[in-house]
Structure formats: structure tokens, C-alpha cells
Amino acid sequence: MERKDVLAKNKWKIEDIYSSDDVWEKTYDELFNSIEFSHYAGKLGNKETLLKFFKETDEFGKVLERLAVYAHMRHDEDTRISKYQAYNAKIGALYSKFSTEIAFFDSEMAKLDENYLNSLVLDKDFSDYDYQIKTIIKRKPHVISEEQEKLIALAGETLDTFYETFGMIDNADLPLPEIEYNGKNVKLSHGLYGIILHADDREKRKEAYEKYYKAYISLINTLTSTYHGNVKKGVFLSKAYKYDSSLERALLNEDVDKIVYDNLLNCVNDNLDSLRRYISDRKKILGYDKMYFYDTYVSLVEDAELKLEYNEAYEYMINGLAPLGKDYQDLLRKGYAEGWIDVEETDGKRSGAYSIGCNGTHPFVLLNYKPNMNNMFTIAHEMGHALHTYFSSKNQPYAKADYKIFVAEVASTVNEVLLLKHMLANAKDENLKKYLLNYYLDTIRLTLHRQTMFAEFEYEAHSMVERGEPLTKENLCQVYGDIGKKYYGSDIEHDYNISCEWMRIPHFYRAFYVYKYATGIISAMNIVNKILKEGEPAVKNYFKFLSSGSSSDPVSLLKLAGVDLTTKEPFDLAMREFEETLNEFEKLMGI
Template identity: 45%
Template sequence: MATLKTRSEIEDKYKWRLEDIYEDEKLWEEDYNKVKELLKEIVKFKGKINTSKDLLSVLKLHDEIGIMAGKVFVYARMRRDEDNTNTKYQALADKAMRLNIEVMSTTSFIVPEILSIDTQKLMEMINECEELKIYQHYFEDLIRFKPHVLSPEEEKILAEAETIAESVSNIYTMLNNADMKFPTIKDENGEEVELTHGNFIRFMQSKDRNVRMAAFNAMYDTYEKFINTFSSTMAGNIKKDIFYAKTRKYNSSLEASLFEDNINVEVYDNLIETVHNRLNLLHRYVSLKKKLLGLYELHMYDLYVPLIQEYDKKFTYEEALELVLEGLKPIGDEYISLLKKGFNSRWIDVYENRGKTSGAYSWGTYGTHPYVLLNYQGKLNDVFTIAHEMGHSLHTYYSNSTQPYIYAGYKIFVAEVASTCNEALLMDYLLKNSKDEKEKLYLLNHFFEEFRGTIYRQVMFAEFEKYAHEIAEKGESITPEVLCKKYYDLNKLYYGDDIVVDEGISYEWARIPHFYRNFYVYKYATGFSAAIAISQMILNEGEKAVQRYKEFLKSGSSDYPLNLLKKAGVDLTTPKPVNEALDVFERLLDEFGKML
């Protein structure tokens, strides 16, 4: 039996080099202590930010603390991620976490104090000090929030109430992940297996239809039993959103959520409307799936099963890197050179080892290069994961290299654009160069599921979330019947007439944790659409589009997300990017149809 290797058994060339952050732990300890000392310095500014000199000093000191505390935290957490059983790094990560909480707590006076300065006076302070000009966008953003910031006493009450407000989400998490148990079902071999959140999608992708149906029914029969409680947690969470929106003088909870990124409510509404106008493509895909699976009736539990049986070609890690380099050539020599630098300079931790954190991520800290954690298995999906995570990493690299610390980090709204753009370009390369028809069909199926899951499904979630908040804002009751009926009707609308919308799907909303991060899901659809649109521009326009895209990658958070995307040629205030993404979906559906 093959056993998992220990960390020491993995070759160094397949491990990231965290020594690029700190050569040894002694240097880490020095920075940790420096942060502690700097916190004693910054607190002396409390109540004394009266001049442009004070303002500049406190902001520069805040940046210095942020950079150093970031290094301390990232290094410790990534060391722990190498092997979570290593008690030395468990302790180091805990110590770093406590330091960062102390940093947030100690520096929390800065924003309220800046906002307490009269706007006219603040502008004068900025104008009389050249070095403060770098913070111009930061100040503008703070001033934008001013009408929604309360008195210090009221802000203190709201901050203290946060733990109570978050209890609804915590109750949901505990019920959904800890207390709720699912029944056993029979797997493909006729053996009894307990259904879990972790194995549900695997069962839904099973070639055995009885297994799919059993998993679907067991999952949603269980949710039905708890639906009154889930309805109560959903209602409580929505009331929390409404309370904060009203208290901070927003017109709606949707407006309050979008205000963070300076996005107008129309962008959200236009996204839903645009997708409604192109539902015919999803209906066509559903119809194609029904035909290919050879089913008299297609049910909701058939949606996840691949159209093409698992394509099991294996790729060595080195082959995967070559494919990624070939696929991303359209972004130009400089980008490829940076990719090679990352591949050859040990930015990536490649293979699974005992105790290593699962999954994949790109991370890093200002002042050093980014890092990628993988658990590479050699499947085609793993090749896409490399392209995806290196998209994040090079976005971070460009941003950190170009922007001052205050603007280096980019917003979640744009975070998935670079990673998905890389995936789309790699997909285009593989489709154009595949000589194996089965591989090509498998690739198309993989891409179709991205469109279904990231545009259509997330927009359906977004529409459901908007409806639930709106009825509560009108003073109507949020009952299980109301939520289940709306969710069922949306599934009928989105998936069309060629599928039997099973009653059980009406309970699916209860298992979606994203509904407890208000108005978050739409960002998946906008980010995916923007990425597909950019990848098409790069393929069709070449260097001109590449330069626009790089300008976006270098911008960090130096402007608002919609303005940054406009630099790349994507205007999400119009339906164009979403329609362009769905045009790609339509073209590939045509191609798929011709191959069958």
C-alpha cells in the first residue's frame, strides 16, 4: 500500500523556498519584536492627528507595521501549512495571529480620527504636503464613507454588537457542518456509505443513476427535516443586513453591500437581466445533456454527471508546466519570463505530504515574491490549477511591484479575473491543439460546467438573495414556504423545460453557506465574465489587449474595481462583457454539437 510521504522525503526542488521571506526564525523573531515596539509608537498619535505632518507620520508608520506584521503572519502560516502536525509551527502561527489581532486593535483609532477631521481641512492638509498625495485615493474613499459613519459612541456600540449579529451565521455553520447528519446510501458497489457534504458531489457525478438519485434524495430529505430552523437563520441573517444598512443610512441592504466596492445597484440588476436574456443557452446545454445521457427524463440529480466519461490521461509536473507556458504565450514574453522565474525559483510547493494543508492557493506578502501551494496529482484539472494559481500570483507580483503598500492588495471583486483568464487561455490552447477527440470533448464538457456553475448558477443565487432581502425590507415574513417556492421557481426558469425540476431542489438554498456573506455570489459571475472577455480580446487583438490587461494587473486597488476593469477594456456597467462571455459558451456549444 502506498503511504503518503513525509515532508523530509520530498525533493527540495518541489518545495517552496520560504527562506526568501526569512532566512531563519531568528530574523522572524526580530520583526515580531519590532512590530511590538512600533505599536507603542503609533498609539502616541491617538487624539493628536492635527497637522499634515502628524497625518503623514501616522500613515507611514501604519504602513510599516502592516508590511512587517504581514511578513510575520504569512511566513508562520505557510510554515504551518507545510505540515499541520508540526507543533513548532502551530505555535508560531498562533503567535503571529495574536500579533495581527493586536495590530488591528491598536491601530483602529486611525480611520475614525481621520474622518473626524473636517473635509475642507483634510483637503488643505493633503495639499500642503506633497508626500500625502500618494494617499489621495485612500482619503477619497474614506470621505465617500463619511455619510455612513456614525458617532464614535455609536460606532463602538455597533462594533460590540457584531459578535451578537454574527451568532446567526455561527448557528447556521454549527447546524450545517457539525450537528446535521445524513443517512447512508448504497454506492456503486452496493456498499452502505454515509452521505456527507464532502462526498455529495462525487455521488452526484456517479455513472450509476441510482446512486445519484439516492444521494440527491438523502441530502434534501435531511434538509427538509430542518427547514424551519434554516429559514429562521436565513431570516435572522437578512434582518442583520437590513439593520446595519438602515443604521448606516443606506437605501437598501443591497446598496450597503455594493457601496464597499463603489458599485451601483444597476450593475447587479443588469447582470441578472443579461443572464435572463441568454437562458436559451443553458436550456440548450441541458437539452444536449439529456440527449447525450440517453435519458427519457433528465432530473436535477443528473446535472453533475459528466457528458464524457472521466478522461484519465496523466501529466508529469514538468509536462504540466510546459502546457501552461504554451497556453499562456498570448500574454507575451514578459509574462512567460515571470512564469518561468516562478517555476524555477521555488515559488511553488508541489506535492502532497503528510500533514500538508489540502487544496491549492496563491499567497504571499508585500516585499517578497508570491507563493503557490499545490497538491499535484497529475490530472488535467491539476494542470488548470497551476494556470489558475499562477494567475493570482502574477497579478500579485505586478501589483506589488508597481503599487505602494496602501494600494498593493486588490479587491475580491477583481481577484478571480487573472486566474480565470489564464484558465480560459489554456483551454483555448488545448482545444486548438488536441488531436484526441475524446480529450477535446472532455475539455469542452469541463468548460461548459464552468459556465453553468459560475455564471448561471451564481446569478440564480444572486437573484434569490435579492428577492429574500427585498421581501424582508417590505416587512413581509420570510417563511420556509416563501423561500422554497421562490427557489423552486428559479430552478424551473433557469434550467428550462427539458429537465424535471424535482421537489427536493426547493431546499437547496439551505445548504449554500455563501448566503451568509451578503451579496457575495454575484462577484463570481462578474469576475468570470470579465476574465472570458479579456481572454478573447488577448486572442483577437494581441499586443494592444495585452498592454491594457497588464495595466489592470499593475493597478492593485489604486482605483475602484469597475474603473480598473475598464483599463483592461471591460465595462461591467454594460451587458457587453457578460454577453461576450456567453457568446463563447454559444460558440463552443456549436462546436460540441458538430463533433457528436
């Protein structure tokens, strides 16, 4: 389908940002020529000057954001159009000029007297910036000299090589062979591997699994070296910035207390029985003597697809999210009617789905809608992001509107879980019920258990290097394999391939990132629980969280919604919910 053939009501109203490309270009030129911040260098110790700097860079940032979002969205509407590719390149140049111009800020602020910084936190003129200044104070012990900072900046590109090399291998050089698929010989790809692993043809799954891992294992020495290099990089940076460990550095960057990380690992480990039981159920239902990892993605219940057209799916979702109240539902309707959402798949359009925010206007959502259940969950997911952005922008000043990655997946998952529970409560068809329970179990397993397992592995790998032990292909596979055995138990075959899985996980090149997926779904499950149990008071608290942007550290913001990740309670609740879902599933399946 061509973009011009899409009904206006199914296209996002990008003109709510800029009425035309001409306006964009004019605004861009004006902004580019107005960059002038370096004269503030050396003067931030004066309150008036500092406040002026904050306000001016805010105003600059607002326009820059609008320009960037417009360029990004235009490009995604049809990625083949070179005009918008050029727009994005221009945005890159603008960002880089801006960041060079304000490069002095971080180091100068960090060196300012602590009493002065503390006085700013209490000063109501600086209330838009209090949290930002608090984090500067927190990081003070990790400030290094200007000379050292320069040296690390110079080394920066070199330090990124491990990640880039992995990317090159994973996207270009990995020797993936051909596989027969739908009667044709095609090259095995990451996408096709995923499709085959979810499909019923077991022989094909086995073939794809073996071929896929064979390709990675053929590069095991290289991939050991790139991963080892990346871990050493993290350890080097944590030492350079005077942290006790690379984990401590990663957690402070996100402003999250280590107790949260420990609670996650401890609670998941204390409750692995139910995960192993689910794996064992899988083997029984599939009826295999031996079950392999290529058997863990296929659905255990035959398709109970709900094939709704976009408008029906949207209405269904609004009903499903009724526990969030009428105001929330009205906003969902507003988004539908007022051009927030780009619905249809068209030629050249970017694939997948996302939500994007922009100060001064409503959020936007990109979809490529297909009438199936997964896509209905995608609408709920992306509208969760969109309304989180909406509430935070509305209630916070620009400087605090953007929420942190740690909480980014909470609102989207709340919507998914609420919708799923609505469907479960209303499912008349037993098969649909089974399907939904299986869907929920797999979602929790992949977002909570699997990501925690990853977190445990990367923690161990970093600890080994910190203790001065080398990372070899043997000990990496041993560590990964042992953790896998502990998580999944003995009802699945732990072959050599699966002990090599660490080699193919791109997120391992962003150390200590994956645990946030687990804490995100745990927080969401707790919020949904409170909303369904307590009703309006819990919804009110949840709205406080949605409206909080980055006004404080993310763990404190979640407390607004009644989730305290510094205690074990929310983790235990999530674990219990997995177990109860499993009990119900077993009962329906007659196990």
C-alpha cells in the same frame, strides 16, 4: 510521502521570507513590543502627523504581513506541528493588539472636514493614500455617532451568531446518514456527496441526493430561522448606517456601482435560452425520460484525461499561455525554478491549492499536484493569482498593492480560459475536443449562471425583508424554486428537494458576495477575447490592470484592460461565447 523526501526543487523557498524560525521569533518580539499608535488619536487633522501615521503603520503592516505569511505557510507545510499552530495564534494576538491600537482611525478620519480630505487627495505627499482617502469621503454620508458605533461593536458578536449557527449545523449537527460507497458503509459527507454527483452511477447519485436533502429538510425550521436572522442582520446594519438597502451597503463596501449588478442580472436573464438549451442537450445525450438535478454534474463525454507529470504539465501550461507574451512566460519559468511553488502532497500538508503574496519577496503557491487535467488547470489558475500579486506589488506602493475581492478571480480565470482555448485549438482527438467544450460549458454554467441565480435569490430575500414581509420556509422555497424554473426550464424535474437548495449554500451567509464570481469570469472571458483578437496592444492593457493593485475602484481598474462593466457589452460577449461554445458542442455531438 514525508516532506523530508521531497526534492528541494519541488518545495517553496520559505527562507526567502525569514532564514529561520529564530529570526521569525526575534522579529515577532520586536514588533509586538513596538506597537504604539494610540497617541495619534485626535491628531489626524494635522497633515504632517497624519502622513507620519500612514508611513509608520505601513512599515508596521509590512513586517506583520511577512510574519503572518511565514507562520501560515509553515503551518500548512505540516498542520500537525503544534509549534506552528502556536505561531499562528501569536499572529492572531498581534493583529488584535494592532487593530485595537488603531481603532480610532476610521471614525476620526470620517469626521474630518471634507475640504481637508479633498486637499489630501490632491497632495502628492499623500499619493500612496489617495484612493483610501477617496473611499473615506464616499462613505461620509454613512458615518454614525461614536456612541452608536460603540453599540454596534458591542452587538457585533451577537450579530454573527446566525452564520456561526449555520456553520455548526452544516459541519457538525447535520444528520447525514450512511451510504454504501465502494463496498463499505460510510457516513455521507459534503465531499463524498460531490464525488458521487460527478460519477456515472445514476442510482447512487439518486440515493445520495435524496439522503443529502432529507438531512437538510429535517432542519428546515431551524435553517429558515438562521437564514432569516442573517438577512435581518444585513437589513439592520444597512439601516443603522443610513443606506437605502443592504445591496447598496454591500456594493459601496466593494466600491462597485449598482449598474454593474443590474447589468449582470439583466443580461443573464435576457439570455437564459441557451442555458435551457444546454440542459435540454444534457437530457438528450444522457438519454433519460426524466432528468433530475442529480444528473447535472456528470460529464457528458467519456474521460479524455491528459495525464501529465508536473514538469510536463507546467511546460504545457507555459506554451498555452504564449498569447500573454515572452515576459509573462519568463516569469512563469522563474516561478518554477526559483522556489515559488510547493508541489507535492505530503503527510499533514494542507489540502487544495492557493497562492499567497508577501511584500518584499516573490509570491508563493501551494499545490497538491496529481497528474490529471484538472490539476494542470489548477497550476494555471494559481500562477494567475501569483503573477497578479507579483505585478501589483512591483508597481504599486505597499498601501495600494493588495487587489480587491471583486477583481481577485480575474487573472486566475484568464489563465484557465487561455489554456483551455489553446488545448481546443490543438486538440487532434475529437473526444478530447468534446470533453473540453463540455468542461468550458460547465465552468460557465456553474461560475456565471448559477452564481447569478444565487444573486437573484438573495436580492429577493433581502428585498422581502426590506418591504416588511416575513421569510418563511414556504415563501423561501417558492422564490428559490421559481428562479430555478426560470433558469433551467422544463427539461429538468423541479422537485421539492431542489427548491430547498438555498438552505445549504454557505455563501448566503456572506450576503451579496456570489455575484463577484460571475463578474470575475465575464471580465476574464472578455480579456481573453481581446488578447486573442488584438494581440500585443491588448496584452499591454491587461498588464496595466495586473499592475494596478487597489489604486482605484475595481470597475475602473478593469477598464484598463478594456472591460467596461458599466456597459452591457462585456456581459453580452460572455453570453454569446456560451452560446457559440454550445453550438460547437452540439455540432460535434451530432445534436
